[in-house]
Amino acid sequence: GQQVMQIPQYQHVQEGEDFTTYCNSSTTLSNIQWYKQRPGGHPVFLIQLVKSGEVKKQKRLTFQFGEAKKNSSLHITATQTTDVGTYFCAGKIQGAQKLVFGQGTRLTINP
Amino acid sequence: GAGVSQSPSNKVTEKGKDVELRCDPISGHTALYWYRQSLGQGLEFLIYFQGNSAPDKSGLPSDRFSAERTGGSVSTLTIQRTQQEDSAVYLCASSKDPVGGPQHFGDGTRLSIL
Numbered sequence: 001g002q003q004v005m006q007i008p009q010y011q012h013v014q015e016g017e018d019f020t021t022y023c024n025s026s027t028t029l030s031n032i033q034w035y036k037q038r039p040g041g042h043p044v045f046l047i048q049l050v051k052s053g054e055v056k057k058q059k060r061l062t063f064q065f066g067e068a069k070k071n072s073s074l075h076i077t078a079t080q081t082t083d084v085g086t087y088f089c090a091g092k093i094q095g096a097q098k099l100v101f102g103q104g105t106r107l108t109i110n111p
Numbered sequence: 112g113a114g115v116s117q118s119p120s121n122k123v124t125e126k127g128k129d130v131e132l133r134c135d136p137i138s139g140h141t142a143l144y145w146y147r148q149s150l151g152q153g154l155e156f157l158i159y160f161q162g163n164s165a166p167d168k169s170g171l172p173s174d175r176f177s178a179e180r181t182g183g184s185v186s187t188l189t190i191q192r193t194q195q196e197d198s199a200v201y202l203c204a205s206s207k208d209p210v211g212g213p214q215h216f217g218d219g220t221r222l223s224i225l
Contacts, residue, residue, distance in 0.1 A: 033214075035214075041218075042219055043202075043204075044216070045213045045215065048213055088154065097209075097211065098144070098159050098167060098211060099211050100156075101154045102153070103152075103153035104154075
């Protein structure tokens with residue numbers, strides 16, 4: 001079936017290091033969304049990207065949508081302990097009704 | 112309330128019993144989704160409701176699982192003859208955009224089957 005693949009599955013960094021998670025689809029996406037789930041919490045919407053090549057920033061977080069609208073990335077600069085959690089991408093396949101979630105990247109941070 | 116409300120927050124039941132999980136979406140949100148999340152895993156899509164359209168049931172894992180949405184608002188997910196592998200957190204999300212817009216999640220129901 002249609003899938004959105006996300007890598008890496010796990011990432012452990014020292015506080016202050018950068019972190020990147022990647023999302024790839026075999027088919028063109030209408031949009032890509034990113035969510036953050038804190039340990040014990042529920043996913044919370046962070047941002048939506050719609051345009052080819054779009055780049056958006058939220059403080060230390062930078063989100064990119066590929067030119068072909070098949071991949072996306074989330075980059076965190078100088079991680080802080082508050083960044084701990086699982087980051088999910090979710091893509092809307094063109095012509096489909098619902099979002100397809102990636103498996104998530106679990107970020108842990110050594111203070 | 113302002114957010115998606117799910118009840119109960121926790122449910123412990125014996126294998127073979129039926130359970131009902133409830134989701135009250137954000138007022139005005141026409142799209143409603145159910146997901147299942149096992150410990151440390153990703154989100155497994157179960158079912159999607161949009162307005163008066165026929166629901167997308169493609170993610171339901173077996174015929175023991177069913178869901179309904181009454182009056183375009185509250186939804187109930189029913190699991191019959193529960194099995195231990197049904198143990199997970201069941202998350203509900205709603206969206207005001209009917210076609211793949213941002214989703215707002217509830218806190219989930221943690222289901223434990225003994």
